[in-house]
Amino acid sequence: MENVLxxxxxxxxxxxxxxxxxxxxxxxxxxxxxAMEHPADIISNIKDAGLLGLGGSGFPTxxxxxxxxxQTNTExxxxxxxxxDEPGTFKDRVLLEETPFQVIEGATxxxxxxxxxxxxxxxNPNLKTCHEVMQSALAKWLASEIHNNxxxxxxxxxxxxxxxxxxxIAGEETAAIESVEGKFPFPRGKEPRPTTSGVNGCPTLIxxxxxxxxxPHILRKGxxxxxxxGIGEANGTKIYSLSGDVLSPGVYELPMGTPLTELIxxxxxxxxxxxxxxxVFTGGPSNTILTEKDLDVNLDFKSVSxxxxxxxxxxxxxxxxxxxxxxxxxxxxxxxxAESCGQCPACKTGTYYMSQLLGEIDTGKGSKADLxxxxxxxxxxxxxxxxxxxxxxxxxxxxxxxHFLDEYKEALSDDLN
Amino acid sequence: xxxxxxYQEAFASxxxxxxxxxxxxxxxxxxxxxxxxxxxxxxxxxxxGPNKGDICHIQLAEMLQADAxxxxxxxxxxQVIETDILIIGGGxxxxxxxxxxxxxxxxxxxxxxxxLGDSNTVMAEGGVQVSIEKxxxxxxxxxxxxxxxxxxxxxELVAEMVMSAPDVIRWLIQQGMQFDLDEYGDLLTRKAxxxxxxxxxxxxxxxxxxxxxxxxxxxxSTEIEVLDYVPTVELLSDEDxxxxxxxxxxxxDNRYKLVKAKSVIIATGGIGRLHLNGFPTSxxxxxxxxxxVLAYRLGAKLRDLDSFQYHPSGLAYPQHLSGTLxxxxxxxxxxxxxxxxxxxxxxxxxxxxxxxxxxxRECVEGRGVDAGNxxxxxxxxxxxxxxNNPGIFNARFPKLIKIGKKSGIDPRTQPLLIYPTLxxxxxxxxxxxHGQTNIPGLxxxxxxxxxxxxxxxxxxxxxxxxxxFGRRAGIHAAKYSPRKPFRKISIEHLxxxxxxxxxxxxxMDSKGPILFPAYAKFExxxxxxxxxxxxxxx
Numbered sequence: 001m002e003n004v005l006x007x008x009x010x011x012x013x014x015x016x017x018x019x020x021x022x023x024x025x026x027x028x029x030x031x032x033x034x035a036m037e038h039p040a041d042i043i044s045n046i047k048d049a050g051l052l053g054l055g056g057s058g059f060p061t062x063x064x065x066x067x068x069x070x071q072t073n074t075e076x077x078x079x080x081x082x083x084x085d086e087p088g089t090f091k092d093r094v095l096l097e098e099t100p101f102q103v104i105e106g107a108t109x110x111x112x113x114x115x116x117x118x119x120x121x122x123x124n125p126n127l128k129t130c131h132e133v134m135q136s137a138l139a140k141w142l143a144s145e146i147h148n149n150x151x152x153x154x155x156x157x158x159x160x161x162x163x164x165x166x167x168x169i170a171g172e173e174t175a176a177i178e179s180v181e182g183k184f185p186f187p188r189g190k191e192p193r194p195t196t197s198g199v200n201g202c203p204t205l206i207x208x209x210x211x212x213x214x215x216p217h218i219l220r221k222g223x224x225x226x227x228x229x230g231i232g233e234a235n236g237t238k239i240y241s242l243s244g245d246v247l248s249p250g251v252y253e254l255p256m257g258t259p260l261t262e263l264i265x266x267x268x269x270x271x272x273x274x275x276x277x278x279x280v281f282t283g284g285p286s287n288t289i290l291t292e293k294d295l296d297v298n299l300d301f302k303s304v305s306x307x308x309x310x311x312x313x314x315x316x317x318x319x320x321x322x323x324x325x326x327x328x329x330x331x332x333x334x335x336x337x338a339e340s341c342g343q344c345p346a347c348k349t350g351t352y353y354m355s356q357l358l359g360e361i362d363t364g365k366g367s368k369a370d371l372x373x374x375x376x377x378x379x380x381x382x383x384x385x386x387x388x389x390x391x392x393x394x395x396x397x398x399x400x401x402x403h404f405l406d407e408y409k410e411a412l413s414d415d416l417n
Numbered sequence: 418x419x420x421x422x423x424y425q426e427a428f429a430s431x432x433x434x435x436x437x438x439x440x441x442x443x444x445x446x447x448x449x450x451x452x453x454x455x456x457x458x459x460x461x462x463x464x465x466g467p468n469k470g471d472i473c474h475i476q477l478a479e480m481l482q483a484d485a486x487x488x489x490x491x492x493x494x495x496q497v498i499e500t501d502i503l504i505i506g507g508g509x510x511x512x513x514x515x516x517x518x519x520x521x522x523x524x525x526x527x528x529x530x531x532x533l534g535d536s537n538t539v540m541a542e543g544g545v546q547v548s549i550e551k552x553x554x555x556x557x558x559x560x561x562x563x564x565x566x567x568x569x570x571x572x573e574l575v576a577e578m579v580m581s582a583p584d585v586i587r588w589l590i591q592q593g594m595q596f597d598l599d600e601y602g603d604l605l606t607r608k609a610x611x612x613x614x615x616x617x618x619x620x621x622x623x624x625x626x627x628x629x630x631x632x633x634x635x636x637x638s639t640e641i642e643v644l645d646y647v648p649t650v651e652l653l654s655d656e657d658x659x660x661x662x663x664x665x666x667x668x669x670d671n672r673y674k675l676v677k678a679k680s681v682i683i684a685t686g687g688i689g690r691l692h693l694n695g696f697p698t699s700x701x702x703x704x705x706x707x708x709x710v711l712a713y714r715l716g717a718k719l720r721d722l723d724s725f726q727y728h729p730s731g732l733a734y735p736q737h738l739s740g741t742l743x744x745x746x747x748x749x750x751x752x753x754x755x756x757x758x759x760x761x762x763x764x765x766x767x768x769x770x771x772x773x774x775x776x777x778r779e780c781v782e783g784r785g786v787d788a789g790n791x792x793x794x795x796x797x798x799x800x801x802x803x804x805n806n807p808g809i810f811n812a813r814f815p816k817l818i819k820i821g822k823k824s825g826i827d828p829r830t831q832p833l834l835i836y837p838t839l840x841x842x843x844x845x846x847x848x849x850x851h852g853q854t855n856i857p858g859l860x861x862x863x864x865x866x867x868x869x870x871x872x873x874x875x876x877x878x879x880x881x882x883x884x885x886f887g888r889r890a891g892i893h894a895a896k897y898s899p900r901k902p903f904r905k906i907s908i909e910h911l912x913x914x915x916x917x918x919x920x921x922x923x924x925m926d927s928k929g930p931i932l933f934p935a936y937a938k939f940e941x942x943x944x945x946x947x948x949x950x951x952x953x954x955x
Contacts, residue, residue: 245912247916247919247920248916248920249916272912272915272916272919273915273918273919273925322488322489322490323489323490324493364494
């Protein structure tokens with residue numbers, strides 16, 4: 001069987017760091033070259049390829065792109081979102097550190113397709129190496145022949161690298177816009193959507209780093225090639241961040257739709273010695289739980305959602321038997337409570353209250369009434385915030401209640417018998 | 418191997434005389450051929466961890482590459498204690514750190530494996546090096562330390578240590594420690610092997626015991642909290658790799674306790690109870706190298722893991738006292754070492770590694786004394802010293818007289834049989850001048866740390882080191898800890914350890930740290946089954 005690991009985004013041709021000539025001698029610039037020849041066809045190519053937002057939403061990329069392209073403003077922005085701050089997710093860091101030219105090329109093609117003239121690389125300040133590598137790579141890009149050719153053909157882009165605030169919430173689309181404008185990353189209310197009014201009131205496209213990295217390859221090798229990469233109905237590849245109680249945690253780029261069992265037991269080399277799989281927190285904690293019976297699931301957006309779960313960022317945190325689910329969930333909800341920006345009352349008080357209840361239950365002090373309150377909150381809270389932080393916090397609690405209700409009950413202080 | 422001369426025969430031919438000239442001695446290849454550090458097969462390369470690829474003593478390597486004792490599930494429901502600074506180890510270094518940290522306003526908790534003061538500090542007999550004599554300088558002290566180290570050392574640490582020495586002594590006196598004084602009340606000094614000036618200040622032949630008495634009382638009279646009988650089985654860390662506390666196992670109620678701390682200072686001492694190369698040891702019961710294992714797992718870098726000190730004069734006979742230390746002070750006062758024929762064979766005041774190797778050479782080449790049951794050794798000419806300095810034992814070496822009583826041998830009339838004893842771990846965790854390791858929030862002080870002694874430690878530098886760096890670490894940790902918030906606690910680093918072990922194809926049947934020597938028989942004692950097993954049950 002051919003090797004399907006790291007065949008596109010994390011292929012060695014791309015992983016050259018800030019070495020321009022190495023990158024150029026590989027596949028560098030071919031996607032952009034094709035795009036420049038037929039700029040009007042880019043969006044339809046992306047559409048036909050079926051590229052989805054890989055930052056967690058799985059939203060079709062071409063819809064956003066078309067919305068921006070349809071705007072007639074002279075100033076438009078692209079925010080390349082590298083805020084990555086979710087526990088368990090570490091794919092964008094690898095892309096920024098090791099494949100900076102792939103990121104820049106992808107962003108340039110997106111800008112070309114949508115008539116964008118300002119490209120912002122929006123990167124978490126804690127990822128210091130990413131900043132250094134991107135700065136160095138960008139300087140080389142601006143001095144390169146590729147950039148010169150683009151200039152001559154009228155593609156005059158302004159590239160900037162912006163450090164995000166480093167908060168988890170700063171990765172939310174409208175929070176990122178606020179942040180780029182130099183303000184605290186409070187998510188905005190929608191409408192207006194960023195596609196009509198984003199940075200400085202201009203139409204703004206926000207794409208995850210991994211999404212953008214796929215673009216040059218679709219243009220380089222064609223739509224059909226990209227579609228064939230995926231397994232079943234899924235297209236392309238996905239970078240999975242595997243962590244937890246496995247022998248070889250790390251980032252693995254595999255065909256979209258690779259079964260969970262293959263990721264854990266083939267690429268992750270199985271569980272740590274003496275451990276047995278109990279559950280997998282998918283997509284980082286703002287998503288949900290898969291259990292042992294879901295090991296056969298294909299890891300693509302559709303298949304995972306059919307298991308009452310979500311693929312999210314492709315993070316898979318494997319926990320073994322002996323790990324308390326209530327404790328883990330309590331830790332995640334603590335994270336959300338700490339990261340809530342506090343502007344929406346439901347989120348500010350809801351995450352805090354959930355974290356208190358979970359803490360009580362986890363330490364054996366919770367009562368039946370506490371558990372009932374927790375269940376009620378899972379029904380009341382969703383949709384109560386401007387952004388998805390609150391919904392994410394509820395989702396992980398809700399999912400754990402669905403799969404591990406017994407564990408919650410066992411931890412209660414009152415005698416249920 | 419040539420047969421040595423029997424105890425009876427050698428003793429019959431022994432005679433106390435005042436003058437014994439030193440014959441010409443050949444020192445060429447002495448260490449390489451006879452010192453245990455150079456034994457073939459004594460060392461292996463480490464396969465995992467921050468020192469992967471480095472040379473390490475085989476027994477230590479086995480410990481550093483052992484599986485952890487605990488798992489996530491063991492910690493469920495464990496009691497959590499919070500403190501600013503956790504100090505692991507209740508010997509001299511730990512107490513000194515605790516005292517200065519508490520004085521600087523930090524909340525301090527000392528966790529000891531046995532009881533406060535059960536340590537190698539009390540075993541140290543000879544004294545403390547400090548350049549206070551008129552003709553002596555810290556520079557000379559520095560030069561002596563470097564010269565005898567016989568391997569590159571961390572010069573900054575040595576400089577800090579020698580410069581702080583006078584202040585260390587002043588502080589100890591302020592705490593109430595006694596030293597032997599001359600008739601004017603000035604500190605008496607004596608010369609240590611391998612040094613250029615008399616520089617060791619002392620209190621009889623139990624300087625360390627006196628030091629520990631004072632430090633222990635000082636700790637007891639402060640707010641410092643002390644937990645006895647709680648061996649530390651693991652450190653705690655957060656996702657950024659900071660050290661955030663430790664897991665203690667209580668010998669009293671057989672439960673784990675979690676200590677959440679802003680800084681952790683490891684002061685667990687040495688490794689003698691591993692009996693490297695089968696040697697007896699002068700070390701106390703708890704010296705099983707726990708601190709090295711804990712720090713290494715968290716990612717702390719170590720150094721000089723192939724180098725240990727074998728003190729030349731450990732008692733060899735009678736067997737039940739084997740390994741008991743006879744202070745270097747006896748040699749520095751003028752006692753000779755004699756082989757079975759009554760001849761001197763080494764300059765007694767050379768650095769310890771050379772003297773120890775010379776003793777082993779005598780025994781290998783058939784000039785040693787054979788006391789039966791595999792016991793061998795050479796004489797330390799205590800009657801000769803008494804002859805030249807009548808009354809010196811009563812006045813300056815009361816502990817030795819006591820050892821003599823226990824052995825049924827009066828050292829004033831009968832020479833003692835000695836053989837090198839495993840005494841000190843020369844290397845350890847790499848630290849900076851504040852005792853900080855490369856792991857944020859983790860300090861190491863005393864014997865567990867490395868960098869000062871190279872291949873050979875000078876007499877009196879260990880008692881100096883523990884107080885000098887103990888105090889510095891306490892002050893530094895107190896200055897930077899209380900302002901910080903508590904960090905998360907986890908044992909996630911154990912997953913990394915287990916991953917490395919599996920990927921390196923290492924056996925995972927032994928567990929560390931070992932906490933107690935094998936002959937402690939905790940394995941068969943049902944009270945401790947579970948918590949303190951060293952091997953996985955089959």
